[in-house]
Amino acid sequence: MTGSLRQWLASDQPASRRQAVLGNLARGAKAIITNPAALTGLLIVIALLIVALFAPLIAGRISPIAQDLAARLAPPSSAHWFGTDELGRDIYARTVHGARVTLTIVMLVAVFVAPIGLAVGTAAGYLGGWVDALLMRITDIFLAFPRLVLALAFAAALGPGIENAVIAISLTAWPPYARIARAETVTIARSDFIAAVVLQGAASARILFRHIVPLCLSSVIVRLTLDMAGIILTAAGLGFLGLGAQPPTAEWGAMVSSGRDVILDQWWVATIPGLAIFIVSLGFNLLGDGLRDVLDPKNA
């Protein structure tokens, strides 16, 4: 049974669209799993998902915001695995719960950025002419901006908070996606199958959404995965400056910041949440490199 399934997936003459899609997925999955670096990245990302999903359970039902001033700045011990912070909160519980905040930010930014970039890029590439010139000029202008400083100014103007941090990061992160989507669209738009659809009388919107966007998706997904690390780092940077999640929410960047003043004596307060940021962005970088090799071999 498994043998025939394997054959069915690996067939180079798929009999149906479903078989072709599943076969491609299987080949991609195999390439990721057999690449140790990509596999490590995948495992880290899966671990992040699990930790975020089951945070209260994994934190051992210790509250991430319960204060215990008698036990403030306690070093790592069996009671507090990663020690406690300046308000006596358990750093292990806070780090575990921080995964939720990080995942929220990353997913929200992805949900904002990919559609904006796709819309701008495919429209510019397919419509061409002055639309293309205008949209790409705007994209270039945004691309030339310093991302962190601009996100800083946006976050400062909008006021601190997770939602505003997400908006600030999204506003500065979409241009590369527009560039990628445009480049793909320009080549796709010249292909015969698009000409065939045009002859059949399809509207521009239908061609864009049904034929061009799906073909741009793989490049956008690769770029998104590679960008995740940068997004996490920017979000943590905003949090570190006090412009991300507000207290008492456990956010890794803000946690590092709260350990700043005691770094010389109580190193664990700042070090452990920072390590979490590092591991998660490393995971996304490793997975992104692997995905690029699988989905986008021409740029590898």
Place this chain on the structure above:
Amino acid sequence: MAGGTEMKGLAAGRPAFAVVRRFAAFLGSLLLTFLGLTAVTFGIGRFIPVDPVLAVVGDHATRAVYDKTYLAMGLDRPVPVQYLIYLRKLVSGDFGQSVMTSRPVLSDLMQFFPATFELATIATLIGVIIGVPAGVTAGALKGRWPDHLVRIVGLFGYSMPVFWLGLVGLFVFYGKLGWVSGPGRLDVAYDDIVTSRTGIILVDSLIEGEWAVFRNAIAHLILPAGILGYFSLAYIARMTRSFMIEQLSQEYVVAARVKGRSFWGAVWHHAFPNIMVALITVIGLSYASLLEGAVLTETVFAWPGLGLYITHSLFNADMNAVLGGTLMVGAVFIGVNLLCDLLYKIFDPRLRTQ
């Protein structure tokens, strides 16, 4: 032969003319990008929840004073007109007053910029001196252990939060080992010994021959510059590696080897000169991003540069200062970016004759 190329050059427009045209296009895109940047800072300044009039006159002003200031600030005019007024002020160097320092924002920026410049320059030097040879070696020995080492070092650089690395660096090298000095640019004892000429302490102390100050400044600079330099190194080494791999797969390298060039001779004397143009761009980009990346590093190391100025102003709701700082960093960033683009086009002979 020579006549033939000359004819072709004439047909395609004289090279000198092409450079002028390219320069004009460069100025055009520079101008447009600056306009975009000012539009964004204007928009942010215009749509912040803070009432700009109250920020000037304070909470206890009478209605009459409020209205007068409202009109004086031009807030009754249409938004595009307000934008033009804003632009005219910027062009004449008026960035507004800083609430925090109660000085013009521009003179604040001029005072804080040299510290950032010093930090980013030394960091880029570190990145280039280590990153380029490391990248070349990794590319030449693709798939062997030096390559893996460079890739891992680079990957870590891409994944590490700079503010965290700064704190860990302070803990280890300042707190535990005592090899470097702590936050700030100088120990208090060395403050105000040298007069500020350039604002760059390393240069100022050298001019006056104050070696003790120079050594102290180095002891303070080395850790933040080393940490920023690591991020620059990660980027430069990664790009150098991929340029090198591309060049070494070309046939001229094989030809050089066949004619008896040693492997490293082919790498450094044949392949390396060909990646130099692309490297200039990469180094410029990393320099520009360091000017920006310094924001978090300066916060960690209490380094009195633009980044620290921006973040301090942020917490004092000093919007003029924040936007002025953003504009300054943005201007330098855009300038360096586009300049690299231009240099690339001028120095790449393939693009020159097109």
